[in-house]
Amino acid sequence: MTIITSPQNPKIKYVIGLRDRRERLQSGLVLVEGHDELSLVLASGITPAELFFCPALFRDPAEHNLLDHLAQTRLVEVDERVFQKIAYRENPDGWLATVPLPQKSxxxxxxxxxxxxxxxxxxxxxxxxxxxxxxxxxxxxxxxxxxxxxxxxxxxxxxxxxxxxxxxxxxxxxxxxxxxxxxxxxxxxxxxxxxxxxxxxxxxxxxxxxxxxxxxxxxxxxxxxxxxxxxxxxxxxxxxxxxxxxxxxxxxxxxxxxxxxxx
Structure with missing residues (x-):
């Protein structure tokens, strides 16, 4: 597991870049923020590519159990300052992942x-x-x-x-x-x-x-x-x-x- 404490980290800049349509289409990845939303992703049988999480922002300590279901996902722990940088919600809950776009032909x-x-x-x-x-x-x-x-x-x-x-x-x-x-x-x-x-x-x-x-x-x-x-x-x-x-x-x-x- 990686730990990031700098908003200038290249990985953080990459995640922020996925807000741009061109970057999303090129990578085939989308940003999914929120514990409940990620739970639906997993329930649908989709494996996130990478998870960025900040325990300091978790709404409930029990949410930490979600990590047990992400064995195939690269885990990145970030501090609160970094998470606020990558979050697109006003009141983030400490969960954000890059997930393959499920679009079909x-x-x-x-x-x-x-x-x-x-x-x-x-x-x-x-x-x-x-x-x-x-x-x-x-x-x-x-x-x-x-x-x-x-x-x-x-x-x-x-x-x-x-x-x-x-x-x-x-x-x-x-x-x-x-x-x-x-x-x-x-x-x-x-x-x-x-x-x-x-x-x-x-x-x-x-x-x-x-x-x-x-x-x-x-x-x-x-x-x-x-x-x-x-x-x-x-x-x-x-x-x-x-x-x-x-x-x-x-x-x-x-x-x-x-x-x-x-x-």
């Missing part, structure tokens, strides 16, 4: 007999993407696919907002045309959510294999997806605004799928 995704997929088109805010993952985990979604993404799955804010579910839900990405072809080849119906649709989402049939397409925060679903979709649905709005936050809208759609499939 479209063809690597494992699907259930009646697939249930979420497609997030061009979602700009990492926090929204992470929140969608958290709901997707709760809803038992097969996979979340980023269409023409503006942010990457390894963005620290995606990881943080997902509460570790980046490692429990299959994720992928692709261009619009590639995803459409992939869906059609597997007989999966695409459903777009748009305020202009006449069909309320609660009246659509979500019992068949489906991929629900959610658009950007400002522009909604693109013309390309509107033209390619098999069904367009809307979420009725009864107030002054004409749309919901994309993660809130996605949550409504996901739980409507669950309601229909379990009724």
């Amino acid at each position: 479209l063809d690597q995704l494992t699907l259930s007999p009646s697939p249930f997929i979420i497609i997030a088109e061009g979602v700009e805010k990492p926090g929204n993407l992470g929140a969608m993952l958290r709901t997707a985990d709760a809803a038992g979604v097969d996979a979340v696919i980023a269409s023409d993404p503006l942010t990457d799955w390894g963005n620290p804010n995606v990881v943080r907002a997902s509460k570790g579910t980046l490692f429990t839900v299959q994720v992928s990405e692709g261009r619009h045309a590639e995803i459409v072809s992939w869906l059609k080849a597997r007989g999966i119906q695409s459903v777009v959510a748009t305020p202009d649709a006449n069909l309320p989402f609660t009246q659509a049939d979500f019992t068949e294999p489906i991929a629900i397409v959610m658009g950007t925060e400002h522009e909604g679903v693109s013309e390309a997806w509107l033209n390619a979709a098999d069904v367009a649905v809307s979420i009725p709005m009864f107030g002054k605004v004409n749309s919901l936050n994309v993660s809130a809208a996605a949550a409504l759609m996901m739980y409507e799928v669950i309601r229909q499939r379990r009724s």
Whole structure:
């Protein structure tokens, strides 16, 4: 085990560099911070490459037991000053690891007999993407696919907002045309959510294999997806605004799928 007490250590600079998208894509590693999040990583069968920990920041002495499950991970103990340098949370709990990005290609995704997929088109805010993952985990979604993404799955804010579910839900990405072809080849119906649709989402049939397409925060679903979709649905709005936050809208759609499939 290594002990680091200097913020200028090259290893510390490398970890900080993983906040940059280019460095993440080149290394294939993402930053995961937090005891609970790392517990989910391990529960998913993924081995962190390297763990940086600071016992002085642990919330509970029992958390130290997590180290017993990291025999294949390089362990680096750091002091509080160094950990504050690498942490991206305001109140860190002393746990941060570099973890292989679990992203799969479209063809690597494992699907259930009646697939249930979420497609997030061009979602700009990492926090929204992470929140969608958290709901997707709760809803038992097969996979979340980023269409023409503006942010990457390894963005620290995606990881943080997902509460570790980046490692429990299959994720992928692709261009619009590639995803459409992939869906059609597997007989999966695409459903777009748009305020202009006449069909309320609660009246659509979500019992068949489906991929629900959610658009950007400002522009909604693109013309390309509107033209390619098999069904367009809307979420009725009864107030002054004409749309919901994309993660809130996605949550409504996901739980409507669950309601229909379990009724």
